[in-house]
Amino acid sequence: MQLTLSKYVLQLRHTFSISRESHDFQDTLIVGLGLKGETGYGEATSNPYYKITVESMIAEIESVREEIENYNFTLPEVFHAFLVDKKLSNFAICALDLAAHDLYGKILDKPLYELWHTDIANYPFTNYTIGMDTVEKMVSKMRETPWPIYKIKLGSPNDVAIIKELRNHTDSIFRVDANCAWTADQTILYAPQLKALGVEFIEQPLAAGDWEGMEKVVHQSVLPIIADESCIVEDDVQKCGLHFNGINIKLTKCGGLTPALRMIHKAKELGLKVMVGCMTESTVGISAIAQLLPQLDYVDMDGAMLLKEDIAQGVKIGKYGVVVFPENGGSGITLV
Template identity: 40%
Template sequence: MQLSYKRNNFPFQYPFSLAKGTKTHQDSLQVCLSFAALKGWGEATAITYHNVTVEDMIKVLEARKMMIERYTFIEPERFWHFLHHLIPAEKFLTSALDIAGWDLFGKMKRQPVYQLLGLNWENVPLTDYTLGIATPEAITARIKAHPFPVYKMKIGSAADLEAVRAARQLTDARIRLDINEAWTLEDARILLPELEALNIELIEQPLHREDISGMQALRALTSIPIIADEACQGEKDLEQVAALYDGINVKLSKCSGLTPAFSLVKAAKAKQLKVMLGCMSEGVVGCTAISHLLPLADYADIDGPLILEDNTFSGMQIKEGYITAPQGTGLGLQAIE
C-alpha cells in the first residue's frame, strides 16, 4: 500500500464567522491510499479551537508513513484499530486515513460504502445551508442568493438576534441555530422565549460543554431540541450527554473516522438520542464520506461543498437540500484533473 497526501486551501464563498472566530479560507489535508490501480481518498481540516493544523498532521504522517505503508490492509475496522494505536492523539489524521481506507475497501469490493455498512438509501434527511454570523442585511442577501429548505445560523450573543428575526421574516424554511458554546445560562433565559416564537427547529451546543448545572437548568426552559456538539466527542460521552441533551452532532474528525462514527450513531440511537451528521468545513471528500451514514440520521449539516470552493473532486450531489445516493464504488468520488 502506498500513502500520499496533498494540502489544500479552499476559499469560503462568504467570510465564515462563528462565536469562536472568522475565517475566509479552510486549510485541508487530503490523503490517498493506493493499492495496485485502486485509490482511496480521505480528508481532514485544520481547526484552530481543536489545536489541529495541516502542518502538524503532515509531520505525524511523515514520521509514520513507512509503518502505514507496510500495514497489510484487509478491511477498514482493523485498519482503524491499527491507526488508533499508532497515532492515538491524532483524531483528525486518523479520520482522514480511516475514510481513505473505507474508500479503498469499497473499490476492492465493488460496492458503495453505505451498502457495505448494511444501509439502504431511504428516509435520508435534508442537509441545511449554513449562514455564518453576519448583519441582518448580509443574512437576507445570502438567503435570497441561496434559497434552501433548511438553514443553520451561527449566532453568538443577543446582538445576533436581529439577524435571526430577519431570516424568519424572509423565509418559512426550517431554521436551526448553532451557538458554539457562546451563551451563559442567563443569555439562554433571555433569548429562548423569543426563539420559541421564531419557530426555531433546534439549538446546537448553547452552553460550554463543562457547564453541567447550566444545561440541567436550561432543559427546563425550552421545548426546542438541544443538540450536543462539543459536549460529545465520542461514545464515552454518551451517558452524560443523554441526560442533558436531545441529540448529538456526529463529525468524522471529532470522533476519528467513519469506523467509530458508525458505532457512535448506533449507540446514540440505542439511547433514544437524535443524530445529526455534521462536518468540520470539509470539502467534497470529507462531506461525501459522512453522507454514507445519512440513512441513520435525523438531521444533516453536510454543506461543505456548498459554502466552500472545492474543485478537487466531484462526489456528493445536493439538490434543494436532498443528497442523492453516492454513485460508483467506495465513497463515489471522482478526481477533477
C-alpha cells in the same frame, strides 16, 4: 498500501464567522490510500480551536508512513484500531479512516451505505449554514441560496432580533448554533421566542464544560438541545444522554467513520437524536458523511457548497437538498 498526503487551501464563497472566529480560507489535508489498482480518499480540515494544522497532521502520519505502507489491509475497522494504537490525533486518524473506507468499498465495488445494509430511499436533507454577519448580508446569503433548512450561527447581543428579521424573508426551517456563546439563563429565555419564530433546535448554546448549566437547560428549554463541542469522542455520548436531546457527530473530531458508526448506535440506545456535521470539508469529506445519511435524524453536510471551487467529485447535493450518489464504490470520490 501506497500513501499520499496533499495540502489544499480551500477558498470560501463568503467570509465564514461563528461566535469565536472568522475565516475566508480553510486548510485541509487529503489522504490517498492505494491498493489493488484502487485509491481511497479521506480528508481532515485544520482547526485552531483544537490546535490542529495540516502540517501537524502530515508530521504525525509521516512518522508512521512505513508502517502504514507495509500494513496488511483487510477491514477499515481493524485499520482504525491500528491507527489508534499509534497514538495519532483524531483528525489525522479521520483522514486515514475515511480513505480506508473509500478504498474498501472501491475494492468491493459497493458504496458504503450498501455495505452497511442501509437504504438511501429516505434521508434527512442537509441544512445550509448562514454564518454570523450583518443582518443585511445574512439575508443576502439566504437569497443567494434558497434552501428548505438554514442553520444560523449566533453569538451576538442581538440574537433573537436577528432571527426575527431573517424570518421576514423566508418560510424555511431554522436551526440555531450558538457555538458555546450563551449562558443557561439566556438559553432558557431565548428558547420560547425562537420556537415561535420557527426554530427547530438549538445547537451547543453553552460552553462545552458547563455540564451543570446544560442539565438545567435540557429540563427547562422548550426547544431540543443538540450537543456539538460537548460531544467529541465515543466516551462523551453516555454523558450527553443526561444533558442533551441529541448529539452532532463530527468525523474529524471523533476520528472518522469507524467511531462515528459506534456513536450513532450508542446514541440511539440512549434515545438521543443523531446528527452528523461538517467542518467546511470539500466533497471528499462530504461524500463520506453522505454514506451515513440513512442512519441520521439531521445532517449538516453543506461544506462543499460553501466553497468557491471544489477539489473533488463524489456525492452531489442538488437543488433544495436532494442528494445524488455516485455509482462507484466506497464514498465514490475522485479528485478533480
